[in-house]
Amino acid sequence: MRSVLCYGDSNTHGQIPGRGPLERYGPDERWPGVLRAQLGADWYVVEEGLSGRTTVHDDPIEGAHKNGRTYLRPCLQSHATLDLVVIMLGTNDLKIRFNKPPSEVAMGIGCLVYDIKELAPGPGGRTPEIMIVAPPPMQDDVKEWKSIFAGAPEKSRLLALEFEVLADSLELHFFDAGSVVSCSEADGFHIDAEAHRLLGTALARAVDAIGWSRSA
Amino acid sequence: MRFAPPNPLRIADRASGLNALSVRSYNERLVLSLLLQNEGISRMEIGEKTGLSAQTASVIVRSLEQEGLVSQGEAQRGRVGPPTIPLSLNPEGAYAVGVGFSRRRIDIALIDFIGTVRFHKQLPADEANPFPQSSDLLGAISQAMTSLPVEVRSRVAGIGLAVPDDVDAMAATRNGSSTSLKALQGEIEEQSKLPVFVQNDITAAAGGESMFGVAKPLNDYLFFYLGARLQSRLILNHQIYKGNSSASFDHGLVRLESELILREHPSEIIWSSSPEWPDLGEAYSAWLGECSDRLKASISALTQFVEFRTVVLSSYAPQKIAKGLCDDIGREFPGIEALPARVTISPKAVGAASLPFSSRFMIQ
Numbered sequence: 001m002r003s004v005l006c007y008g009d010s011n012t013h014g015q016i017p018g019r020g021p022l023e024r025y026g027p028d029e030r031w032p033g034v035l036r037a038q039l040g041a042d043w044y045v046v047e048e049g050l051s052g053r054t055t056v057h058d059d060p061i062e063g064a065h066k067n068g069r070t071y072l073r074p075c076l077q078s079h080a081t082l083d084l085v086v087i088m089l090g091t092n093d094l095k096i097r098f099n100k101p102p103s104e105v106a107m108g109i110g111c112l113v114y115d116i117k118e119l120a121p122g123p124g125g126r127t128p129e130i131m132i133v134a135p136p137p138m139q140d141d142v143k144e145w146k147s148i149f150a151g152a153p154e155k156s157r158l159l160a161l162e163f164e165v166l167a168d169s170l171e172l173h174f175f176d177a178g179s180v181v182s183c184s185e186a187d188g189f190h191i192d193a194e195a196h197r198l199l200g201t202a203l204a205r206a207v208d209a210i211g212w213s214r215s216a
Numbered sequence: 217m218r219f220a221p222p223n224p225l226r227i228a229d230r231a232s233g234l235n236a237l238s239v240r241s242y243n244e245r246l247v248l249s250l251l252l253q254n255e256g257i258s259r260m261e262i263g264e265k266t267g268l269s270a271q272t273a274s275v276i277v278r279s280l281e282q283e284g285l286v287s288q289g290e291a292q293r294g295r296v297g298p299p300t301i302p303l304s305l306n307p308e309g310a311y312a313v314g315v316g317f318s319r320r321r322i323d324i325a326l327i328d329f330i331g332t333v334r335f336h337k338q339l340p341a342d343e344a345n346p347f348p349q350s351s352d353l354l355g356a357i358s359q360a361m362t363s364l365p366v367e368v369r370s371r372v373a374g375i376g377l378a379v380p381d382d383v384d385a386m387a388a389t390r391n392g393s394s395t396s397l398k399a400l401q402g403e404i405e406e407q408s409k410l411p412v413f414v415q416n417d418i419t420a421a422a423g424g425e426s427m428f429g430v431a432k433p434l435n436d437y438l439f440f441y442l443g444a445r446l447q448s449r450l451i452l453n454h455q456i457y458k459g460n461s462s463a464s465f466d467h468g469l470v471r472l473e474s475e476l477i478l479r480e481h482p483s484e485i486i487w488s489s490s491p492e493w494p495d496l497g498e499a500y501s502a503w504l505g506e507c508s509d510r511l512k513a514s515i516s517a518l519t520q521f522v523e524f525r526t527v528v529l530s531s532y533a534p535q536k537i538a539k540g541l542c543d544d545i546g547r548e549f550p551g552i553e554a555l556p557a558r559v560t561i562s563p564k565a566v567g568a569a570s571l572p573f574s575s576r577f578m579i580q
Contacts, residue, residue, distance in 0.1 A: 129270060167278070171272045209288065209301040210270050211258020 001213065003044040005071065005079050006032040007112075008176040011135065012049025015160060018143075018186030026204035029193050033199020036147055044163050046079045054092045056109025061097065069108075072115055080121035080170055084207065087138060087179065088113055090159050091189060094152035102155045106162035131173035134160035135204070136181050136195075142188035148187070156189075175206045218436060223475060242579065243268060247276050247477045248285065248305070249578045252330075253432060256302030279441065285329070285369075285577070305329050310371050312572040313360050313408075314424075315353065316378045316417060317341065317468070320487045323351065323562035326360040326372075331428025333561045335363040338489065353400070353452025361408070374411040375404055378420035380565040387518035400568025413571035415433065417564045421530055422449045422456050424567030427574065429528070429558035434443060436524045438515065442531035442538070442562065446468045446510060448530045455574050467503075468490040475499035489561070492534055508544045513537070530557035 006012055014030030016023045027033045036045040052066045054058060059066040068089055077083065089112075093105040100108075113130055122128035138156040145155045160176045167174035180202040181195035191199065217273070241527060246266050250257060257265075262273040280286040288440055289302040291408070307328045316323040318341065328336035337356050349491075361369055397414070405412045406526035415423070422439040425431045431451070439449045446466035450457045469486050474498045476483040493500075515527060527545055529538045538556035559566045 164278075168275050171269065171275050173271055173274045174278060205301065209259065210274070211260035211262075211301070213260050213264070 001045055002083040003046060003079065003081065004035070004086060005046045005048060005076070006086050006088075007075070007094055008049045008086075008133075009053040009069070009090070009135075010049065010051035012047065012088055013051050014049065014196065015051055015190055016060070017184035025193055025196060029196055031196045031200035031203065033118060034099065034197050035204050035207070038201055038204030044061050048075055048079075052092055053089060054098065055105060055150050057088050057093065057098055057108075057210075059092075062190035066096070066132065067165075069115065070113055072112055073119060074206040076119050076121045081123050081124060082121050082128045082213075084129045084131065084210075085116055086131045086203065086207075088135055090163070091135045091138065091152075091156065095140075095148050095150075096150045096152070101159040102162045105159060106154075106166040108137065109163060110166055110170060113166075122179060129173060130165045131175060131206065132163050132172075134163040134176045134178060135176040135177070136183050138193060139185060139187075139188035140182050141152050145187065146187065153188070165174075168208050173210060175203060190200075218396075219549060229329055232354065235491075241276075243272070244280060245577060245579045249279065251286060251303060251305045252427065252578065255304050255359070255415040257304060262303075266316040273387050283309070307332060308368065308371070310373045310573065310577065311364060311368070312373050312569040313357055313571025314378065314562075314567065314571070315357070315374045315375070316420075316562050316566075316568055317380060317418070318564065319380075323565035324353070324360055324566035325362060325562050325569055326354040327428075327566055331559070331566065331570070331574070334567060335360045335560055336565070338562075348520065354403060356409065357404060372408075372410060372411045374413060374577050376407060376413045376415065376420065376568035376571035377401065377404075378415060378417035379566035380417045408448060411572065411575070413568075413575060415568065415571055416458065417567075418447045419511055420447055420567030420571065421559075421563040422451060422528075422567070423574070424559050424570045425453065425528055425557050426454065426456075427578075428566070430555045431526075431531050431557075432485075434526055436522075437528050438524050439527040440511060440514075440520060440527065440529045440532060442468055442470050442507070442529065442541075443478060443564075446507065448514060450518070450522065450524075452524075471506070472496075472499065472503040476505050478517045486533070489532055490534070492536075504540070508541055511545060511546050515545065517548070517551065521550075525552060527552055528557050529554065530563045532560060532562055535560055 003072050012032065014025035015113040016025060032045050032047040052062045053068045054066055056069040057067055087109060089109065090105045093100050093108060104159050111133060116130055117127045138153040142153065160178055164174050177199055180198050181191055183189050184192040233563050247262055250262055250265055259270045259273040259277060263270045277286055286303055287306040307330045310329045312327055314325050318340060322339040322341045324337045325333050327333055337359065339352055339356060357375065361372060401414060403414050418441045421441050431437055437451050439451060441447045445466060472486055473483045476496060479499050481496060481499055484528060488525055529542055531538050535556060540556035542556050557563060
């Protein structure tokens with residue numbers, strides 16, 4: 001059996017747009033669940049979505065545990081052996097408190113990739129396949145999050161290109177979530193149930209496209 | 217490196233259309249060549265065959281997809297094992313024009329990226345002046361290009377010319393210089409602003425068959441071209457070899473023509489691309505017998521020196537003829553498979569058109 005780790009933020013956690021942080025889509029509704037259904041019995045899907053997770057920053061307000069880098073290592077070792085790691089992060093790095101341009105967010109992703117390669121939690125101690133997923137661009141209107149995400153919607157539209165440049169240069173699989181879904185109007189940066197379904201289906205296709213050999 | 221901004225070796229070009237000639241990397245050529253040989257291969261399989269990682273293949277495929285050279289098929293589910301999404305060359309990804317020069321005619325063909333002929337035209341030629349009025353040829357080439365919708369014309373990769381050795385020699389003796397082919401090449405380059413490639417016509421026809429035809433999976437085979445004359449090439453490990461003596465046998469269509477003239481039978485039909493010939497009587501059967509004997513003699517002589525299991529016979533003459541001759545060969549040599557070529561519309565022009573593809577997209 002193969003296993004895939006879905007490493008992300010609230011949009012991997014399945015947080016419902018416009019609702020509180022504890023309100024979450026069900027296991028079969030959120031995209032890792034859709035992916036699990038699509039990939040079928042050959043795959044074990046590990047969900048690791050944390051609301052507010054950044055690529056490499058301790059969040060001075062929400063807490064140091066939002067740092068995607070410090071949690072990644074224990075997470076990879078907990079779930080090893082992994083055939084594939086899917087990373088969809090970046091939106092939270094656009095909060096004004098971090099003051100980062102899109103290129104720097106991509107560099108944050110690059111650090112995570114570096115750590116995965118160093119830890120090599122793949123079969124036989126090799127590097128697993130790594131897929132970078134660019135989050136869908138935010139809506140211009142992010143409601144009451146406007147001050148927290150000041151300037152972020154514009155930057156969010158540049159993430160896909162920056163991430164693809166990174167994926168090209170580090171030789172990684174890449175998928176642009178914005179090519180299949182948009183963020184919900186309800187809060188401007190979370191995706192709704194239909195978008196989870198579309199994203200999970202599209203990612204299953206992208207995972208298939210890697211073309212896994214028939215052994216193992 | 218860890219904290220440096222990404223320094224991509226090859227960033228997917230976001231512009232549509234083909235990238236400049238110089239940036240095509242070896243790995244991209246490798247992947248394109250594999251896709252030409254194996255339709256519907258997956259990234260993992262590309263990795264297995266090339267030694268690249270699946271992720272590296274992913275990067276290359278992504279950029280080739282953005283350029284429109286490669287397209288993804290539908291997921292194949294419902295079989296044993298994981299589903300796969302096959303990759304193939306996009307037929308509309310690139311085009312090329314080929315010109316095949318023969319004694320009696322000049323063929324102009326436009327092919328797509330998988331070798332399908334999209335446009336075909338013939339011009340008459342004669343031995344006194346093997347290179348026609350260049351205006352006619354330039355006109356036909358531009359007609360081939362304009363047969364494509366405006367928005368894809370930039371996808372024409374180049375123009376190939378398949379030229380018999382002796383036509384050039386003939387032109388040289390008659391004009392007192394050998395500049396006529398060069399001059400023609402220059403004029404075509406000037407008009408089309410595209411690279412022009414020149415190769416011997418029979419070698420080009422064999423190359424076209426290796427690239428698009430029945431010879432695709434073959435490392436070694438013996439290639440016969442039945443045109444005005446019967447000519448051959450030996451392909452060993454994908455290299456096309458040409459004998460030193462320009463051993464072309466006088467058992468081709470010229471011989472059939474003389475047999476027909478001898479019996480006062482009209483002979484024009486054999487120089488057309490007609491898919492069927494009328495009953496040509498005794499002349500035809502006499503010629504066919506000789507032709508078959510000549511083929512068998514060549515094969516028999518060659519088998520004493522090299523090992524090959526396949527013979528490919530290419531001709532624009534009605535397919536029935538190549539099929540019949542192949543059956544003859546198969547009966548005579550049980551260990552050898554004889555196949556009629558798949559490229560039947562002007563093999564020389566299609567072979568010529570494959571030259572820009574091999575030069576710009578494939579590993580040699």
